[in-house]
Amino acid sequence: MREKKIYVLAILGTILMVATMYDILVAMPDEAQQGPIGKMLLVHVPAAFAAFTFYGVAVWNSIKFLVKKDFHADSLAVSNIEVAQVFTLINLVTGSLWGHIIWGIWWTWDFRLTSQFMCFMLYLGYLLMRPAVSDATQRATMSAILAILAVADIPLVFFAIRLRDARMQHPSPVLETGKMDPSWWPPFLLMWVVYLLIGGALIMLRLRQETVRREMDSLRRELHAM
Amino acid sequence: MEANQLYFFYGYSAAWIIVLVYVFMLVRRGRRIDSELARLKSLVEDRER
Numbered sequence: 001m002r003e004k005k006i007y008v009l010a011i012l013g014t015i016l017m018v019a020t021m022y023d024i025l026v027a028m029p030d031e032a033q034q035g036p037i038g039k040m041l042l043v044h045v046p047a048a049f050a051a052f053t054f055y056g057v058a059v060w061n062s063i064k065f066l067v068k069k070d071f072h073a074d075s076l077a078v079s080n081i082e083v084a085q086v087f088t089l090i091n092l093v094t095g096s097l098w099g100h101i102i103w104g105i106w107w108t109w110d111f112r113l114t115s116q117f118m119c120f121m122l123y124l125g126y127l128l129m130r131p132a133v134s135d136a137t138q139r140a141t142m143s144a145i146l147a148i149l150a151v152a153d154i155p156l157v158f159f160a161i162r163l164r165d166a167r168m169q170h171p172s173p174v175l176e177t178g179k180m181d182p183s184w185w186p187p188f189l190l191m192w193v194v195y196l197l198i199g200g201a202l203i204m205l206r207l208r209q210e211t212v213r214r215e216m217d218s219l220r221r222e223l224h225a226m
Numbered sequence: 227m228e229a230n231q232l233y234f235f236y237g238y239s240a241a242w243i244i245v246l247v248y249v250f251m252l253v254r255r256g257r258r259i260d261s262e263l264a265r266l267k268s269l270v271e272d273r274e275r
Contacts, residue, residue: 035231093240097233098233209259216259219266219270222270
């Protein structure tokens with residue numbers, strides 16, 4: 001049943017991705033001031049939105065673990081964080097490529113870029129910490145606390161643009177100025193849906209691995225007790 | 227091809243290459259976990275006999 005869901009999500013995501021990519025790459029005109037690179041916004045920003053959605057689900061499940069001690073919630077949290085990292089990386093890489101053309105530099109330590117990089121590093125720490133803790137309850141508890149603490153960075157990423165230093169360089173055409181052409185909204189939102197569908201399939205695939213790992217842990221305990 | 231167009235192409239390619247690399251890593255890790263699970267199960271069965 002779970003495998004069927006994975007296939008459905010992946011196939012739907014791929015079909016929608018091909019249609020949206022055709023729209024962005026072929027049908028849509030280039031951005032008036034920036035040229036083709038301006039359309040990077042349609043892959044860059046939805047990737048961040050998808051990542052934040054998955055981080056949000058992970059934090060919800062981390063809280064659920066701390067309250068109910070439900071290990072399935074811990075598995076869901078780690079699966080969501082790992083996939084969110086993939087989309088954060090897409091956001092960082094595409095942003096850097098855009099910056100190379102528009103700013104003439106690959107990277108700058110302004111508030112928004114730094115806070116997004118911090119978000120990536122904090123959750124990378126989460127993923128690296130897990131294998132270092134052998135006791136399952138301790139691992140899940142420490143992971144949940146770290147996931148909840150690290151999420152404090154996300155509002156910083158979101159609101160960094162309001163700060164003077166970030167506003168000087170980073171554009172904010174989507175949510176704040178309202179200057180994005182109305183014809184850009186459908187591909188923008190569709191890309192977010194594409195990421196959510198493909199991310200959903202990846203999370204379910206990752207969740208299966210986490211379930212198998214828990215089974216392996218109990219087998220190891222059984223072997224140890226024999 | 228001018229740099230603007232080229233980097234636009236790089237960006238879109240990078241996004242899907244990152245996803246594909248992750249899928250490849252997941253599949254590899256899945257295979258490793260499945261074989262480890264099979265090994266543990268056979269060890270438990272052997273000890274039970």
